[in-house]
Amino acid sequence: MSEDVRDAGYDDFLDALAAGEGYYLECSEGHGSLPPRLACPQCGDRDLVETPVPETGTVDSCSTIHVATPSFVDDAPYVVAVVDFGAVRLTGQVRADSEDVEIGSEVAPDVGESATTGERLVTFELR
Amino acid sequence: MTDARVGGVGLTHFGVHPERTSRELFAEAGLAALDDAGIDREDVEAVHYGNFMGELSEHQGHQGPLAAEALGLDVPATRYESACASSGVALRQAFRDVRNGEADVVVVGGSERMNNLSTAESTEALAIAADDLYEVRAGMTFPGAYALMAAAYFEEFGGSREDLAHIAVKNHANALGNDHAQYQREITVEDALDSPPVAEPLHLYDACPVTDGASAVVLVSEEYAAAHDVAAEVAVTGTGQGGDKMALQDRDDVATSPAATDAAEEAYADAGVSASDVDLAEVHDCFTIAEVLAVESLGFFEHGEGIAAAREGVTTRDGDLPVNLSGGLKAKGHPVGATGTSQVAELTKLLRGDHVNSEHVADATTAVAHNAGGTVASAVVHVLEAVDDEEVGA
Numbered sequence: 001m002s003e004d005v006r007d008a009g010y011d012d013f014l015d016a017l018a019a020g021e022g023y024y025l026e027c028s029e030g031h032g033s034l035p036p037r038l039a040c041p042q043c044g045d046r047d048l049v050e051t052p053v054p055e056t057g058t059v060d061s062c063s064t065i066h067v068a069t070p071s072f073v074d075d076a077p078y079v080v081a082v083v084d085f086g087a088v089r090l091t092g093q094v095r096a097d098s099e100d101v102e103i104g105s106e107v108a109p110d111v112g113e114s115a116t117t118g119e120r121l122v123t124f125e126l127r
Numbered sequence: 128m129t130d131a132r133v134g135g136v137g138l139t140h141f142g143v144h145p146e147r148t149s150r151e152l153f154a155e156a157g158l159a160a161l162d163d164a165g166i167d168r169e170d171v172e173a174v175h176y177g178n179f180m181g182e183l184s185e186h187q188g189h190q191g192p193l194a195a196e197a198l199g200l201d202v203p204a205t206r207y208e209s210a211c212a213s214s215g216v217a218l219r220q221a222f223r224d225v226r227n228g229e230a231d232v233v234v235v236g237g238s239e240r241m242n243n244l245s246t247a248e249s250t251e252a253l254a255i256a257a258d259d260l261y262e263v264r265a266g267m268t269f270p271g272a273y274a275l276m277a278a279a280y281f282e283e284f285g286g287s288r289e290d291l292a293h294i295a296v297k298n299h300a301n302a303l304g305n306d307h308a309q310y311q312r313e314i315t316v317e318d319a320l321d322s323p324p325v326a327e328p329l330h331l332y333d334a335c336p337v338t339d340g341a342s343a344v345v346l347v348s349e350e351y352a353a354a355h356d357v358a359a360e361v362a363v364t365g366t367g368q369g370g371d372k373m374a375l376q377d378r379d380d381v382a383t384s385p386a387a388t389d390a391a392e393e394a395y396a397d398a399g400v401s402a403s404d405v406d407l408a409e410v411h412d413c414f415t416i417a418e419v420l421a422v423e424s425l426g427f428f429e430h431g432e433g434i435a436a437a438r439e440g441v442t443t444r445d446g447d448l449p450v451n452l453s454g455g456l457k458a459k460g461h462p463v464g465a466t467g468t469s470q471v472a473e474l475t476k477l478l479r480g481d482h483v484n485s486e487h488v489a490d491a492t493t494a495v496a497h498n499a500g501g502t503v504a505s506a507v508v509h510v511l512e513a514v515d516d517e518e519v520g521a
Contacts, residue, residue, distance in 0.1 A: 007260060010261075033377070061276070061278045061282070062275070063271050063327055064326070065270075065271045065274075066325055067246075068266065069247065069254055069263075069268055070247045078266060080267055082275060082375055082376050082381070091261055091376045093266050119264070121264055121265050121266065122261075122265050
C-alpha cells in the first residue's frame with residue numbers, strides 16, 4: 001500500500017472531524033454508520049445522508065492499553081474508548097490519564113497523531 | 128440426510144515451535160487423523176483447511192493445495208479464513224458436504240505458525256481480525272477489544288478480575304495431563320491477579336498464549352463407516368453459524384455475543400437438542416472474559432451469571448457442566464486457524480473415552496464446540512453426540 005494513497009471516505013471523514021465538522025451517515029430509518037458506506041449496515045437502506053456528529057458523546061467502554069502493536073509502541077500506555085454519540089459510536093484514544101476516564105465520561109472528538117508513527121487517528125478530549 | 132461421523136482425529140503438540148512450517152504441522156495432525164480413522168488415502172475426497180495469518184507469518188497464501196499434498200492427497204482443497212474461527216467454518220462446510228451426501232470421506236483441519244514472529248509482530252498480525260480503518264488505526268489491539276467487552280460486562284452485570292482469574296485457574300488445571308497442551312502447569316488466582324496488565328481490566332493470565340500447532344478431523348458418512356467397519360463412535364449432529372458487525376462500535380451491546388447465541392440456537396435445533404442436554408463444552412476462551420460470553424451465548428447461563436460459573440465450580444472438571452477440559456485456548460494454546468477443529472478433536476476423545484480427562488465425563492453423551500472469530504463477529508457452534516456402538520454397524 002503506497003503511503004500517499006488516501007482511503008476514500010475514511011480520510012474524508014478524518015479531514016472533516018479535524019476541521020470540527022465531523023459527520024456520520026444517517027439512513028432514512030435513523031441508523032448511523034461511518035463512511036465509506038453505500039448501504040446502511042443495519043437495514044440496507046441506500047439513502048444515506050451526511051449528518052453532523054454531536055459535539056460531545058459519552059464513553060461506552062474504555063481500556064488502558066499496555067501492550068501495543070508496533071504502530072503504537074511509543075504511545076503506550078494509552079486509553080482506547082468506544083464513545084456513544086447517539087446514532088453512531090466512534091473508537092479512538094482519550095487524551096487523558098487513565099484514572100480520569102471511566103464509562104460515562106463526557107468527551108469531545110478530534111483528530112490527533114500517533115506518537116510512534118505520526119499517523120492520524122481519532123482522539124477524544126475530556127469535557 | 129445422514130449424520131457425519133468422526134472417523135478419526137489428530138493433533139500436534141500445541142506450543143512454541145517457531146521453526147515448524149504450517150504445512151508440516153498440518154501433515155503431522157492430518158496423518159495422525161487418517162491413522163486414527165484407519166482409512167485408505169484413496170477414499171479421501173476433499174480437504175477443508177483453516178488458516179488465519181499465513182500471508183503475514185509465512186508469506187504464504189493459497190494454503191489449501193499445500194494442506195492436501197502435505198497429507199499425500201491429490202484432491203480438491205480449500206483454505207478458509209474467518210480469523211480465529213477459520214477451522215470452525217471449514218468444519219461446517221465439510222460437515223454439510225458429508226451430511227448432504229456430496230462426499231463420504233473428507234479431511235478438515237487447520238494449522239497456524241505464529242511464534243516465528245516477535246510478540247509485537249504477532250500482536251499486529253492478530254489485530255487484522257479487527258476493523259482496520261476504525262479500530263486498528265485508533266490503536267485497538269486484540270486484547271484491547273476484549274478488554275472493552277470485559278469493562279462493559281463489569282459495568283452492566285458486575286463481576287471482578289478475581290472471577291476471571293478462576294477461569295484461568297480452571298483451564299490450567301484441566302491442561303495438566305494433556306500432552307498436547309502448551310501450559311501443563313497449575314496457576315493460582317493470586318498468580319493471575321498479580322500478572323502484568325495487557326489491556327485493563329485484562330492481565331497477562333487472562334490471555335491465551337501465542338501458539339504454533341495443527342489439528343485435523345476425518346469426517347465420514349454413516350454409510351461409509353458401516354461399509355468399511357470404521358469405529359466412528361461420535362457423530363456431528365448439528366451446525367450453526369452466526370454473524371455480527373465487525374467493529375465493536377457498530378454493535379448495540381458489547382457485553383454479550385449475539386452471533387454465538389444465534390449459532391448455538393441454530394446448532395441445537397439442527398441436532399434436535401437443547402442447552403440442558405449438553406454434558407460438556409469446549410469454548411473459545413481466547414481471553415477469560417470470552418469464556419463468560421460463550422457459556423452465556425450457549426444458553427448454559429443467563430446473561431450476567433456466566434461470570435461466576437468457574438468460581439462456583441459449575442464449569443470445573445468435577446462440576447455439573449465441565450467447560451474446556453482440554454485446557455481451552457487459555458492453557459492448551461491457540462494456534463488460530465487450528466483451534467476450531469482442535470476443539471472437536473478433543474471432544475471426540477473425551478466422548479470416546481480415550482482422553483486423559485474422560486474420567487470426568489464418563490456418562491457424557493452430548494458435547495458442544497464453540498469457535499469464535501475476532502470479537503465474535505463470526506461464531507460457529509457444533510453439536511457432537513456419542514453414538515451407540517450397536518448403531519454403527521446397523
